[in-house]
Amino acid sequence: MKGGKLLNVSFSTISLRDKKLTNAQLYQKWKTINWHEVKTRVNKLQTRITKAVLQNKWNLVKRLQYLLTHSYCAKLLAVRRVTQNKGKRTPGIDGEKWLSSVSKMKAVLSLTGKRYKAKPLKRVFINKPGKKKKRPLGIPTMYDRAIQSLYSLSLEPVAETKSDLRSFGFRKNRSARDACQQIFLCLSKKNSAQWILEGDIKGCFDNINHKWLLTNVPIEKSILTQFLKAGFIYKHHLNPTKAGTPQGGIISPILANMTLDGIEKLLFGNFPKNNSMKIIYFKRTSAERQIQ
Secondary structure (H helix, E strand, C coil): CCCCCCCCCCCCCCHHHHHCCHHHHHHHHHCCCCCHHHHHHHHHHHHHHHHHHHHCCCCHHHHHHHHHHHCCCHHHHHHHHHHCHHHHHCCCCCCCCCCHHHHHHHHHHHCCCCCCCCCCCEEEEECCCCCCCCEEEECCHHHHHHHHHHHHHHHHHHHHCCCCECCCCCCCCHHHHHHHHHHHHHHHHCCCCCCCCCCCCCCCCHCCCCCHHHCHHHHHCCHHHHHHHCCEEEECCECCCCCCCCCCEEEHHHHHHHHHHHHHHHHHHCCCCCCCCCCCCCCCCHHHHHHC
């Protein structure tokens, strides 16, 4: 490859022989997957993406992301993720569920972003804790969830590398407990601040600008457009989506975090930094906790 080393694509293709397997062979193939090896291979590519981001080699980032989204191992991991989470028994508008080993393996072999066309989401409403108003959720089909999961694997290294230092919501290997620990460190000293100010971004997921996402998020634009413009079905009517990312989409938390990155720098720039003032923020919604 011009300007750099050839990229290793030895595990980035699905053989024609695999696509001709019988149901019994597909069942056996899923049951005998070495998940430790699968995760290791995906992690190696994600590590290379992280290093390329740190070096500002964005052309290399793009090539490595292409490898990852075409990787057989990444497809295995993407399908496994959407068939193990709490929403695995909640179908999209097509009513399809991947509950058997055969259906999971068939999904892996059919997963591709080539000529990808996202189906509209199924709109449902869930209760907000302590409120009468309900929160809208968009439920993608199993296939669309798997595609989102696949492309989120290539986007996670970028988002994690560029994210604000003290951001904890939807962060890989971070949790509410980490946020509590940071709060304790900020408030446990004699000269610590005595007040905590909470801010809430109204309708955050519903109002993220599509143009900004398409311009600033390093992901294949045609795929991201499908995620954002799929629309949703409510009461048998198709409704367009002109802004926002669906609360219920696997990739939505990553997109929201990337949109909000920079708040920490903005706060530190606009408020005096002294020993009595610490800044921490935690981006998370109850709706996303329920669907993920």
